[in-house]
Amino acid sequence: MNMNDAQSNPCPDVDFPGHDKLVAALDAAVTSGDEHAVTKALRNTLCTMIRDRDVHLPACVHEPIEDHYARREIYRSPTHGYSVVAMTWAPGQGTPVHDHCGLWCVEGVWDGELEITQYELLERDGERFRFRAAGGMQAGPGSAGSLIPPHEYHTIRNASSDHVAVTLHIYKAPMEACSMFVPQDGEWFARLDKTLCTDDTE
């Protein structure tokens, strides 16, 4: 299905080899219990699917976009409501500290390597938030992690100088906006609303 269909269709659904196998595995995982059970099952599923030779994400997800990391929604479940977004990170591209709009999310590294830093919220004063970096990790191909609110703050960055990285994100529901946090003074950040756009899947 092309992007025009995806834009006019409330449930984007891009075709690719292994689509049905991936969707069946995700459907099974999202119906496995509470959010802890679901995110654990999704992490295992993603790790398996990344290694599955039958599953090849659409070619577009390997194409970075020059001025921002690419977000391409390749599937939205009409039954369960979850959203699958492929992200493409050119060398040096990354995110500011951000939240996940209260939605759980499971993120798997399909290709390349990402630097992921978790942030713990220490206190809040109106629109000012105080965070402390709670540890960073290098996530390589075939690995997956999850965020469950209220532990939903992190940064992602492709620290490589020459390799594109691709990640697959499963959100509880389509995430169209979130908060981003701009460093102010020491551990204090200012919250800003951010609209999350999606890029073409052609």
Ligand SMILES: [Fe+2]
């Ligand atoms: Fe995130």
